Structures are given as C-alpha cells and as structure tokens.
Amino acid sequence: MKKSTSRSFNPGKGQQVGAGARALWAGAGVGALLLGMAASPAIADEAPADASGLQEIVVTATRRPERLDQVPIAVSVLSGDVAERRILNDIQDISTAVPALNFRTGASNKDRNIFVRGIGTITTSPGVEPSVSTVVDGVVLARPGQATLDLLDIDHVEVLRGPQGTLFGKNATAGVINIVSKDPTEEAHGYVDAAYLSGGDEYRVKAGVSGALVPGKLTGLISAMTSGYDGNVTNKATGDTVNGYTHSGARTKLRFTPNDDVTVTVAADYLFSRDSVPTGVFAGTTQTAYPTNAVTNSAPLAASLAAAGIHPSAYNTEVSANTNSGTKDNNGGIAATVDWNLNGYTLTSVTAYRKWQNIQSQDYDQLSVLSTGLPNVVDNGYLLFSQTSEELRLASPKGGLIDYVTGVYYMHAVDTEVYQRAVTQVSGGGTLSNNGTSRFGTTGDNYAAFGEANINITPDFRGIAGVRVVHDDLDYHFQRVASSATAVTGIQPSYASNGSTGTTDYADRLGLQWDVDRDVSTYFTYSRGYMGPAYNVFFNMTSTAALALKPETSDSYEVGVKAKLLGGRLQANLAGYITNFDNYQANFSDTVAGAIVTRLINAGQVSTKGVEADFTYRPIDNLTLTQSLAWTQARVDHFQCPAGAASSCDIDGQPLPFAPDWKLDSAASYTVPLSSGLKLVLDTDYRWQSKVQYQLTQTPDTIQGAYGIWNAGVTLASEDQGWRVTGLVKNLLDTHYSSYLARGNLAGVVRWVPRDGSRYWGVALHKDF
Template sequence: MGECGRNLHVEAELGSDGVRTKACKRWVWRRLAVGALWLTAVLGVAGRADAQENRATQAADSDEIIVTAAKSPQRLSDAPFSVLVLTSDALDRARIQDFEDLTTIAPSLTITRTSQPANTSIAIRGIGTYAFTIAAEPSVAVIIDGVSQSSQAAALTSLIDVAQVEVLRGPQNSLFGEAASAGVVIITTAPVSDTLTGRLDVLRTDDGEERIEAMLSGPLSDDLGFRIAGGFSEYRGGLYNLATRNWVNGQIDVNIRARLEWRPDAHTVFAITPHWTRTDGTCCTAAETFLPVGASTGGAATGPDRIAPEVFLEGITPAPDNRFVRMDVDPRGDAEDAGAALHFEREGPGFVFTSITSFNEYRLEDLQDTDSTAIDFSLYQSVSPSGGSANGGRFDITSATQELRINSAGSGPWQFVAGLYASETRSRRYFVRGSNALDDYNTTTPVGQPGAPPVPASLPTTNGTTYSRYLAHAEAVNYAIFGQVDYAVSDRLDLFAGLRINQEETSYRFDDLVNGVVFGSPRCSSASPSGTPISTCSDETAVTGRVGARYRPSPDLMVFGHYSRGGKGVAYDLTSILTTRTPTSATSAYPGRPLADVVASMQPVPAESIDNFEIGFRGAFWNDALSLSVTAFHMDIENLQAQSRDLLLAQNILNSVGRVTSEGVEAELTLQLDRLTVQAAGAYVRAIIDEFPNASCYRGQSPAEGCVGGVQDLSGRTLFNAPEWNFAVNAQYDHPVGAGATVFLTVGYRWQSDVMFSLLQDPASRQSSFGIADLALGVRTDRWRATAFVHNAFDTSHSLNAGRSAHINNPPGAFATNWRPARDADRYWGMRLTYQF
C-alpha cells in the first residue's frame, strides 16, 4: 500500500509534515475515484435492455413494506432480523418531527443528553457510547439515504420529507461498519415524483414552538427530475434564565435537502443529494429541584466566604417542577452540517451495481457555564476575570466515503450483495475551560503589583476543576470488503451468511496549549515529551459477520434465527486529562512522570466486541389485517469502553471496564381494518453490567453506599437510561363525512419503567416510571389537512436527565439535586395545517 496507505495522519496546523499528509490524502482519494469511475464505466457497458426485473419493483408489487436493512430491497415479512419500520404515515400519526422523537415509538432506542450536543449518546438495547471524545466510535450508526453520519450530533435535528425510518437492533457491522455495533437507524427521504407535486406544512403550539416545511418535486424533462424540501423550526426551551432573561434548552433548526435525478435510460440512475442544516441550540442546562439547609456555592476562588443560596439562587425556589435558572452564560450548541452524495445505479444482466460517494462537513460551537451561577467571582479573588467560569470551544468533523456495491437481481436460489467501502474522518476539537468568554483564566497580574508574574487563579467551582486549553486532532481511515449470501434450500428454508473484513487506521495529535506540550508529533510518535512510551497511531483489522436461517412453515408465517459478531474499534481519551502535568506517585507505572504522559501510555483503549444471538418470527393473520413480529435476543459485550477509576493513578480515565449483557424480547404489531389503524411496539430489555469492579464513585457517595478508596463495584447493576420495560401504541380512526373529507381521531400512549441516568448509579439520577398520552383530532381531503392536538394530555412530568448538582457545597449527609425537563414534561396543545398538490 505504501507509506501513504500505512501512515495517514492529520497534523496540527503548525505541523511540519502537513504537505506530505495532504499528498497522502490526495493519493488515497485519487485511487478510490479512479477505481469507482473505471468500474462504473465497465458495468455501464455491461447493462442491456433485457436485464432482469429490478428487485425493488418486484418487491413493491406486493404492497408490503420494503426495507433496505440488507443493503437491497426486501419485504419486511422476509427480514430475518429485529427491525422496526416506521412509514411516513406512522411517523405522521405519532407526530414524529425530530430525530429525538423516534424514542417515543421505538422502544429499544434511547437518547441521553448531557452537557452539550456532541456528548449525546444514542443507544439501542441499552448499548451506546460511554466515552465523550472525538477519538471514539459511536455504537449506533445513523444512515441517511445510504450515507453514514460522521457524528451522532449531526442527526439531532428535524426530520423533513422522510419516507421511512428503519431501526435495526443488534450488531450490524457486517453491512454497515464499525459504528453499528449496537444497531443502525436508517432514514430514507422521499423520492422524486413523476408529476409536479408540492406540500406546505405549518405548525404552532401554545408553549412557543413554531414549524414550517415546504416541498416541491417533479420532472424537469423526460429523463431529469428533482425534489427539494426545506424546513424551519423553533422551540424556545423549557427553562428560563433569570440572569440573561432568555429561555434555554431550546433549538432553532433550518434544513434544506434536495435531490436531482437523471435517468438516461431504463436501467441507469444518477442522483446528487446535497443537504445543509443550521442548528442554533441552547442546550443543555438543569434547574435545581432540591437544596439542603446549609448549602452554598464557590470553591477555592471564594475561600472560606462561601456564597449563600439567597445570592446565587435569587428569585428561585428549588422544587421538583422548578423551571428557573440563574447563570451569566446561556448554554450554546450552534452547529452547521453541509454535504452532498453522488449516487449511481446501473442494472445489468442478473445484477445491480451501486456507487455512493459522499463528502460532509460538520461544525459545532459549544459553551457551558462551569460554575452554574451569575456570580462575579472577581469580587472574591482579585486575580480572576470579571464574571465566572465557562467551558466550550469548537468541533470540526470532515468525512468522505466511497461505497461500491453489487447486488444480485432476479429470482434464482442464490441472492447476494458484495461491496467495497472506504472512509476518512478527520475530527478537530478546540477546548477551553476558563473565563465566561473562554479566555485565559490564570494569566492575570495581581492587583497593585505591576510587573509581577501571573498568578494561577482557581476556577470558581466546588470540584477542584482547573483551567485548561487544548487542541486535539484525530483521524480514522477505514477500508472494508463486505458481502452477504442468501441460499434458498427449498421453497420454505433459506440460509444466509455475511462477512466484513475491516481495516482501520487511527491516529491523533494533542496540543496542550497551556503547558506547551504536544503528543503525536512527529506523527505516530512512540514517546511523550517526558520520554514515556506512548502510541498515537493504531492499525487494526477486524472481522465481523452473521450466519442464520429463515424458515416458512406456512405462507403467512416466517421464523428465523441467527448469530452475529460485531464490535467497534480502539479509542483514545483526548480530553483535558491530557493537560494534567501533576507528577504521578511512586505506585504508578512511571513514578514521577506527568499524569498526562502516564495516561497517554495506557492508550489506545482496546476495541469492544459483541456476540449477538436472535430468534424470532413474523406473521400475518386475519387476511393480512394483523401483522405481528417477536424477537428474543441475547448480547454479550466485552471490553466496554467507559470512564473508570484507575487505582494507581487515582484518576477517572477512559478504559475497558469489563463485560456487559443485554437480553430481552422485542415485539411489533400492526392492525389495519377498514377505518381503524393500530401500530404498537414494545420491548423488555435487561441491560446488565456483569463486570465493573473499579467504577468511579458518584459525588458524595459514602462507604456505606459502596464507595471504598474512591471506587465502587457496579457488577450486576443496570446500564444508564435503559428502561427494562417500554412500549408505545398509536391508533387512528377515520370517518368519511362526504364531499371527499374524512374526520380522524388519533390516540397515542407510551410507557416506560424507571431508569438511572447515571452510569455510576447515583440515586439522585433515578427517573420513576411514567406514561404519556397524546390526542389529535382533524379533518382531511386529498389536498389539505387540519389537525388539533394535545401532547401529554394528563400533564405527566418527566425529565431528560437528573442528578446531583456539582456546583453546590452540601452539608454532611445531604445533597442538592437538579433536573432537565423533557420537551413534553408539561401538557401543551397546538394546530397543524397542511396543503399539498
């Protein structure tokens, strides 16, 4: 492969190897582009008019739901794996408008919001990402129109012009790569229409949410068509900041998606699909729900003169339903996502060739109030800048992908899909923990002492957090060959097997901008500045796959079983831990060396692996009026990547913590009568930590509560935000009233059991079980629709996150708590108007 293929790496902007690095990138993508064009040309010539019927058209003739989870069109009734399919009608009935809304009707899917969008964890069956670094892979892949999103945060936006969503549960690495170790969410937008069509959709609620979406599609000529959709949405947020007089935890989205499609003949399709999204968010902060007597705020910055609640919580009464905060910095998560994909499909004699080339850029600027108050700490510490402390910075993620795939076509006993895949993802994180303006916090000259050296100032926090500023670069280059074969042994029995061989090259550079220390320069360096052995590059080959069988005892019933092997790659902890220059103790592996260097020597964190077993059935009953699917599963996860306590270093670091088991049952039901449609889904998921002996303690945990020597044993405890029981049901009754109009009533209800929002099992993070009911009443014709709706009809309060307040000093035996209310934590109502032609 040569030096470029072996040692691809992104250098910092001041790196000396930048020219060679850029040349290496051009070498890789030039080879991929030439290969794609060559294969496209060869297969284009091979296509002919007598090619066999396209499988997608063949499947669609059955009027069944078609899924793409196997990288080829397949009837849902034939899918031998656990998948929940949500059509555009199902999404509309459940009023699914944002990606996060999917959790309300997909029981095995959960989303955990933390301090800012990039730290959001998307999980399936309780398995998600527990490491918030740019050099760790997600566990759940999000695929939009065949292209994997390079960052989960990029998916946290409005869903516009969506035709179908598929939630695949369990490892999907063999077809979708290492980012799909726990599952995949596939989003397919609507296709280009044969005639000119359009739609305008407007929504408004009584609590400050506004949306407007528009779509236009149709032919430009006999062989050229287009589709463009755009949307604007705004929600003010659920908390009010008394200091800035702004609502927070809200979001403004602007989305544009387009598709230009050219069909030069009956067997060839070219399409380009650009997109652009702008998100201005005020996520995420929490409001105080309880404050013990004697609590205060302020740390080393205020000395013994702690600040009383009547000062830092002026105008706020902590209570379970408190919606007020007082901070001099509003949280911010402003993102921009832009990219495009080029799709090519050519039908030949017995095969369909597909090429998907994509490029994407994602940027996020974040800011959070570290001290969580509006106090001017310079009044207590003269060397401090005015105001308080904040942390944040910027994420820049650039990705490019190329997939070449061949699918069989026709009705023979052998069906296959085979392909090549390559991707390059470059991530950059600039981070500051300092003043409110993200300026230096420890370069202030003491008052009255001109010319004196700067005095390090303590940040105004209660947990000893120190000033830091760093720039981290990470790169991951993947090459893969994959395939799956299905063989029809008989009319009733099918066998299938899939395999993926994936080579991943990862590397990083970390610049500690405060101490002037650099890890990873020169690239792939094997020693830190102190001479400690480290590794800043990794090159690993992983083999994943699946094998199983599908059997039809009758035309309306299919049973299946399969085993799949998955996992995700190594990780690097590129966080502020690498800015800590405190010498380590004599018990560490390198006594007296800086802590950051010793932590770097322990990386990369080993890869995760998952073994998954599934059995289930799909059936159609009552002349296809009722469809039912049930899947039982058992997953074993080894080397779970999560924060743990290193006893020798006495630090919380990213590490492999042991083994996790997730097992349970998932079920879906659809009932379609003349006027009544019912869709329900439920899951029982038991996600248990089998081994986690050196977990960190939660804040304030006592020895009586299991914290000994700064660690606790979490073996046998549940994963965070993983409800054991979860179900959702939506029903709609249609009643024609004449003149082409139909009145409809929609009722929805979802319920989940209690969860812990903290992996460390903080009892203050417990969310009790709850249920939410939604109602809608409307009237529609072929052209227009008007809907009035009530969400959370019984006003059931619930949260997105909860826990102990880190910025508050607690008296012995007590602790302050906070919560982050969910979007629908209160009842609200609204109107929606739709016009289409």
C-alpha cells in the same frame, strides 16, 4: 421574556478473535395493549392494501428492497407521514415511539447519543465511534452529533436492532438507524406545512416541490424548513427564556435515468441550528453516594441558589447562570449514488462527503454568583469534522441456490477541535483566575470488504452467512496549555501527546430462516459485532488516556417470528435475543480538583437480553391499532475498575444507563368519512417506561421513576383538494419527568427539562398543490 441568544466563539487557527458459544435465551409473545379511543400508528403508516389487509412495508435492511415480514432481522419502521402527524422531528423524538431505542440528551450535540437495546457509547471524544450507527440514504455518519439533525422529506426510518456490522458501512455493535429520504416524483407536486405549538411559541414551516425537469430522464426535488422555539426554562440572572432553538435547512435530490439500466442520484442537504440548552437545571443540592446511600449536602450551593431565588426540585425549570449556554451547528453534505443493472445484477456506488461544525459556549458551574468553594467556570469549544466515504457493492438476482450482496467500503475522517476553559475563584479575600486551552484532533481511516449470502436450500428454507473484514487506522494529536503548573478546578496542567493505532478484525452473521407458510416466517441468527479501537481525546486529557482502548466486540443470538394473522388484518413481529459485549467502551466519572470529568475505559463485560413485540391490527377498515413493547435486561456483568478507583466502582450486576427494563408505545387511528370528500381522523398515542438509571456510576439520585405520556389529536382533511388541518394536545395528563439526570459539575444534581415535560397544544396545516 427575551429570547436567548448563544454566544459565538472564535478559536483562532486550529490544527486544521473468535466468537465464543453462549446459551440462547428466547422470548415468548406479549399480548397487545390497546389504549385510547383512536391513535396514529407508532411504527408504520398502515393504509390498507385491500379491503381486508394491511399495507405491505418495504425496507432496505438487507441493502435491497424486501418486505418487512420477510426480513430475518428485528426492525422497527416509522413512516415519514406518521412522524409528521406525531410531530416527531428528529432521532430524539423518534426514540419515544420505538421502545428498543433510547436517547441521551445534553447541552450540545457533541453530548448526545443513541442507545439500542440498552447499549450506546457515551463520549465526546473524536477518537471514539458510536456503537449505534446512523445511516442516511446509504451514507454512514461517523460522529453521533451529526445524527441529531432535523428530519426533512423523510420517507421512513428503519431501526435495526442488534449487531449489523456485515452490511452497514463502518461498525455497528448495537444497531443501526437507517434513514431513507423521499425520492423526486415524475409528476409535478408541491406542498407547504406549517405548525404552531404553545408553551414556548414553537413554530415549524416546511415547503417543497418535486417533478420532472426532463420528462422520463431527469427528476428533481427541493425542500426547505425553518423552525424555532423559545424554550421552557427561565434564566433568572439574564431574564432570558432558554432551552429552545432556531433551526433552518434545505435538502435537494436529483435523479437521472439515461436508460433503463442506469440510475444516478445526487442528494445534498444542509442544516443550521442554534440551541440554548443549559448545562442542567438544579434538581437538588445534595448528592447520594453509591452503594452506601450516604447523603452529602452542599451548603454553599444551597445558599447560592437561595440567594438567586432558585428552588431546586424534580420540577424545577429555572436557572441562574451568568451566561446563557448555547451551541451553533452547521451540518451538511453531498452524495452521489449510481445504480447499474447488469443482466439482473445491480452494481451500486455511493460516494459522499459530509462536514460538521460545532461551536459551543457553556456555563460549566451553572451559577451566577461567585462564592467560596463554587468557582465561576466558562467553557468555549470549536469543532470541525469532515468525512469522505466510498461504498461499492454488487447485489445478485434473488432466487436460485445462492443470492448475495458483496462489496468494499472506505471512509476517511478528520477532526480538529479547540476547547478553552476559564476559572475564577475566591482566594485570600480576592479572586484568582486560571485558564486552559486544548488543541486536539484525530484522523481515522476505515477499510472493509464485506458480503452476505442466502443459501436457498429449499424455496422455504434458507441459510444466512455474512462477514465483514475491517481494518481501522486511528491517529490523534493533543496539546494543552494551562496557566497553572498544578491542577486547579476543572483544569489539568499543560500536557502534550500524540499516538496512532491500527487493528484488523471482523464482524459476521450466520443464521437460518424458515417460511412456515405464506404468512409466517421464523429465523435464528448469530452475529458478531465489532467497534474499532479508540482514544479518549478531550480537554482534560492526561497520560492515562494516551494508550489506545481495545476494540469492543459483541456476540448476539436472536430468534424471531413474523406472522400475518386474521386474514391479514393482524401483523405480529416477535424477537428474543441475548448479546454479550467484551471490552465495553464506557465513560468512568473522575474529578480534577473538585470538578467532575470523565475518562473513557475498556469497562469489561456487559450484556443485554430481552423480548420485543410489535403488533399492528386493523379490526375494521377505518381503525388501526398498534402496540410496540420491549423488555430489556441490560446489565454490567463484570466492570473493570481503573487503577486508583474507589470501591464504589464495583457495579457488577447493576443496570446500564438509558436502559429501562420495560418500555411500550401504544397507538390507534380511526377515520370517519364525511361528505364532499372530507374525512375526520381521530388520533391518540400513549408511551410508558419503567424507571431508568441515567448514570453508569449507579448514583441513587440520578434515577428517573416510571412515567407515561398520553397525546391526542384530531385531523380534518380533504383528499380531493389536498389539505388537512390538525389540532393536537401533547402530554394530556401534564406528567412531569426529566429526560436526563446527572451530578452537577461542582455540586448537587441537575436535570434536563424535556419539550413535553408539561402539557401543551398545537395546530398544524398542510396543503398539496
């Protein structure tokens, strides 16, 4: 089969509070589940610090280096080495290893979103910010689509669960993904990685060098990658294999230390990606209504798919579209970080610029044959986004009565988009064509002053107090020109509008922490999260979307215990929490002349509560066992139905999308020393989750049932010669599932086919020099 290519699109020239008290719900511990004979650690790479203990993990969750077991925040940590061994290449992959983290896939990066504890923002509008913030080396990524980039030269990834608005850049009502890249080394070092994976001829090649350019003063690092994957879906109409990608990119970092008190780090990265993800693979021709369970069958859809030889099912991996859907992304940026030691105080400046270009072409109707009731719809979109940010913060020395981090922050973001839709439908024995072009964009400014302090009442007991005062300004402009004066399938009539809004609000954090002894620490915190006002600016925008949405706020209570037990061989982290959200910003499904569209609304009140447990255990020196588990109850408390909505809009008490009640990741790694400096490492990991509803509308046909995925691998390595060879098998039991389910844009139900939706094998090589 031929490899697919995505079509490009030339858009032409575009216009370039008070916190209420709520009951605390705390959790109890969960026993560790040890699966497999041996596995790689799911959370962190736990090499022993000595003959009896685990390595101490250092994180920057409080904007300064601290031991993971002393940070009063629920944090999951995934090391770059573990991500490499488990072939976890991006945030979507990492979400499989962190139970509190979930990911919404889509045909384009614009459609993909991150969820923490069941909370995330689903929208493609440039006038909405994410409730989960992604931060790369101290730089906040303002749009969710920017966060889908491949990870290159990653030291570790921290997943901070719950509101983190006081210290982390912009706004984070649900959590933060904090990505920390590797620093250049003083000693010269280079590496090459290569991997091949079956089931679509997937390949990955990475290489990098690091070392001193001016000994003792200037070090540098540069690395590059390229990867490709044919895909695992067949387009029978074009003969192409789709649902694949080609990616290439590079990262560089320079670190200048003119003296002992000043460090200047300049980092730049760039990633090009071309994805051929279809806008869904048909899983059925019927639709089941909520809450009546009434089933409606689309005879035209069934006939069209049958004529194309497509058999819709939960296992279908074939489409018949007259064009291959695809996207092209250019994503990159540069940042300068200056750290200045002032008699024990550290002054840090982070100045950054990032740019993201997204071009997409999508077969909206997902069919190759034009028939009555099923028009042909083709979409082309262009996005250009840029952001400039500055953060200046001061960290005091640790210890004493009070230690703190304080600072100011600013971000300026500009978005310009052009979106075209062409519709051809059967009419009066012939065909009728209509089209629409929307040109729109936003400009946003975010200003903040923040600080968080520890009040050290005794050496073992401290109070925590933090606040972030935020001001947001948001402007939008919109113009759509349509060929029809009335609504046609998927196209509203011509419309133009613009608007602006501004809000001043705050996020805060209060808490207590008690170090029971050297190995046990407990904490209790209250946090208020804030996410700014929003506009639902998208292709089919109408006057109903011209009013700004209110800011989303949250109140969160969390209690946690972190302990080292059994002489340091067992690390256990437990957290219980309850978080309530007001003015929750969510997409509500609607239709335009028979085609599904969505509109963003303040949906009312939702909540999430649960228990999370992370265990790492080294029973013997060569064996590491890890277990991470999340029990999450993310629910709609009161849904604010928009005017004119059907009675099915009443979804109070129902689960939020992308929030399985149970999710776990279990892993182990066993090392067998061999002669001549060789070692054999046996790896396996298993993840499982309960059923998950993918749609806020609670449609019964968009629920993925419970499933588990088991992976295993074996590595032969030479520490002396710096090489290793790994063989692995993904999805050993050949378990099939859908990474996303949705209503078809015109009829039926469609599924997204994950990379590990069936069994495949691979081999990976690594060489240091």
